[in-house]
Amino acid sequence: MRTSIATVCLSGTLEEKMRACSDAGFDGIEIFEPDLLVSPSSPEEIRDLAATLGLTLDLYQPFRDFEGVEEEQLEENLRRAQAKFALMNRLGIDTLLLCSNVGTATINDDAVAARQLRRLGDTAARYGIKVAYEALAWGRYVNDFEHAQRIVDLADHPNIGTCLDSFHILSRGWDPAAIEKIPAGKIFFVQLADAPELSLDVLSWSRHYRVFPGEGAFDLVGFMAHLVRSGYDGPVSLEIFNDVFRQTAEERTAVDAMRSLIWLEERTSAYLAEHDGGASYPMSLATLPRVAEPSGFNFAEVKAENPETVSTLLYQLGFTFAGRHRTKPVQLWTQGRARVIINGQQARGMEPGISALGLDVKDPQAAASRALQLRARPVNRRSQADEQVLQAVFAPDSTEVFLCEATADGTAAWAGEFSRPAGTGGPEGAPDAPDGDGLAEPLISAIDHINLSQPWQHFDEAVLFYESTLSLAPIASQEVPSPMGLVRSQVMRSVDGGVRLALNIAPLIVESGPESGEYPQHVAFASTDLIATARRAAERGLRFLPVPANYYEDLAARFRLDPAFLSELQELNLLYDRDADGEFLHFYTATVGNVFFEVVERRGSYDGYGAPNAPVRLASQYLASRNDSRRGEG
Incomplete structure (x- = not known):
């Protein structure tokens, strides 16, 4: 399983975060755009640092408020996207996270959204970029991952796919079993987050209280089992918005994050072995030495x-x-x-x-x-x-x-x-x-x-x-x-x-x-x-x-x-x-x-x-x- 983590999870500068992720053993990272914007390093220097640290740059995020808009706004959005694609080429990142529109959408029509994503895909293809469309739990018209996938299917473009985020799916009570119906080739990226059971609006819950797998109440083992069965074999990344983590030493948080993914990988492997017998899947899951509990x-x-x-x-x-x-x-x-x-x-x-x-x-x-x-x-x-x-x-x-x-x-x-x-x-x-x-x-x-x-x-x-x-x-x-x-x-x-x-x-x-x-x-x-x-x-x-x-x-x-x-x-x-x-x-x-x-x-x-x-x-x-x-x- 390829492991990744969003830089938003950690405190410190972008360069400090990258070093902490490398030391903790991550394979790659997502670059959260605000971290790059405040960095004194050029995109080329960030790319070179990642190569030196042995990190892949897996995702650039987020790109917001694109689809469901009038033509004039769409043209502006495409211009904005083109600038980001050029930046991603300098960084050496080939996947962009596109969040479902929250603020500017005025047209609640899947066919319109699909046509607009198709045009975005045409622009992305010229730069060798893939766009992973994610249904935000508080999206104006699209807040369900199955709904987002229907729009991706309608767009029918090789450069347009889906990003699955466990928080946006599980916080709304959506059944993740439908993940198995999504063609593996259309799942461009996967983000994981756990969370405690809280009675909050979903936006506040997401922005302040996400935690690493195993530290909350979500059934992430079940989520991962559905993902593995889908045939997906790309990065499994952590995207955690948490006020405490952003105030804690980045080295410590990165180790905690990596431990959570190792734990989840082992639990998922054991779950699939119990429920699926000898079935094999493209994603290989590592196991740990099995030890009895202390006596x-x-x-x-x-x-x-x-x-x-x-x-x-x-x-x-x-x-x-x-x-x-x-x-x-x-x-x-x-x-x-x-x-x-x-x-x-x-x-x-x-x-x-x-x-x-x-x-x-x-x-x-x-x-x-x-x-x-x-x-x-x-x-x-x-x-x-x-x-x-x-x-x-x-x-x-x-x-x-x-x-x-x-x-x-x-x-x-x-x-x-x-x-x-x-x-x-x-x-x-x-x-x-x-x-x-x-x-x-x-x-x-x-x-x-x-x-x-x-x-x-x-x-x-x-x-x-x-x-x-x-x-x-x-x-x-x-x-x-x-x-x-x-x-x-x-x-x-x-x-x-x-x-x-x-x-x-x-x-x-x-x-x-x-x-x-x-x-x-x-x-x-x-x-x-x-x-x-x-x-x-x-x-x-x-x-x-x-x-x-x-x-x-x-x-x-x-x-x-x-x-x-x-x-x-x-x-x-x-x-x-x-x-x-x-x-x-x-x-x-x-x-x-x-x-x-x-x-x-x-x-x-x-x-x-x-x-x-x-x-x-x-x-x-x-x-x-x-x-x-x-x-x-x-």
Whole structure:
């Protein structure tokens, strides 16, 4: 599949956009006319730069308001088109995008439109140019791709064909199955865009909210399947109008764009293999290494200049200090199958924060290969000759994602690189916390989920990254009120729930406010007995996140809870939720730096995250942050 992208998708100058597209691996680009008009480079210099970068120049766009006009206006339009054809010859581009008339059409007659397109085709032929006619979703008389194709058929000119744009088709609810009826030779160009489900007029929706494939709600796999079946084998290009993308570094956006096309190509290939059997088509679709979804969390890593602020919390939660790394300033703490690494490398001046997570996968090499082919950046981890070689890539927010070999017993080979000096109870002489404090089993069994905050500009990119590289599925997102605004939460998870990754968009004030700092992230541990875990933590001096008394009054009103049980919840600052499938108990630690911990107990088949309690947590953290800030000022 030949990949292309419109320069309107990216920020920067035309030359910067071209370099970013080349680096991301695109085969070609569409030149958006306004980008050329403001460029200091001549058309010949742009053509030469494209050749140097290995990019084809696939389309010049847009040419507007041509057909359905009176003769005098048509003559002016043909003069205007002739100038653009000459320019395209200088650029070395042989296809022009013609949008259906929006502003100047006065004649609603397909025969007239066809005759005018035929005259345009005659002019285009003299320059060796093809014209791809596109039905804009808000076109005055032509807004349906099948209608546009009927006009193309009536024009009956070898230089006049169709441009198919998924946004204009799917936003209007048109059935893309009709694409298969269009002769492949008449499909001159294809543009793709996804979009979220919004209740907006289609023009505003198109101009501001398009996203890359896989980041919206359109069925682009089905659209592509129809396209492939038609026999089309030309460029598949992205045309995304999005305010955020136009403000984001062009290199990053180009990589996100390329990842979306690779993902779509793979999904379409799998769809056709399932539904069409061994049928072959002119367009070849590449596939990626097939990898199983991760089965669980191998570890979570917190980076901090002062590890004791984190290790104290872990000790209070009952974790065991498993030792320091033999060559690096790194600690390992364990309880059950839950492992937390505290990393002091290159952490000068850093407040504690989640820096990496490890996932159990069946084949780390294959999983890493897939991620790299999806344009993930590799993590260059320094290791000694006798240390485990771990595969890792950067997530869009720079979190390091390690792909670890899953084992039946939950052990990790790399843990052997940590050892505790004989006679020491823990780091800095702190008392050790033996698993279970004498109980038969540890009270914390594993990592239940990890919550990562995402910059609002890159939220959709993060969702696509985890879905495409790790096969995690997004579930319905939620919005939770906080004192600073709404927090949007999107959970990515494996089918069996072994991996649950919550991605949160913090309110904009959190990123820009003078007192807010970063939005805190957390690791949630699964407990077999939350109350016992909380009591042990309290005995060890844990500072719980306080829960207001009003919450427990409301809890008593919502649920018929035993008064003694409710009193115990309030005494320990525990939160509670229940649904038709089971119960959920959890508590939070105070925040240190940019991280805190949660401990949860799932009873029955409860599969949520205590969403009704999230506003309580956010409000309490907000108050704690304000109080800490005021104490600091004093």
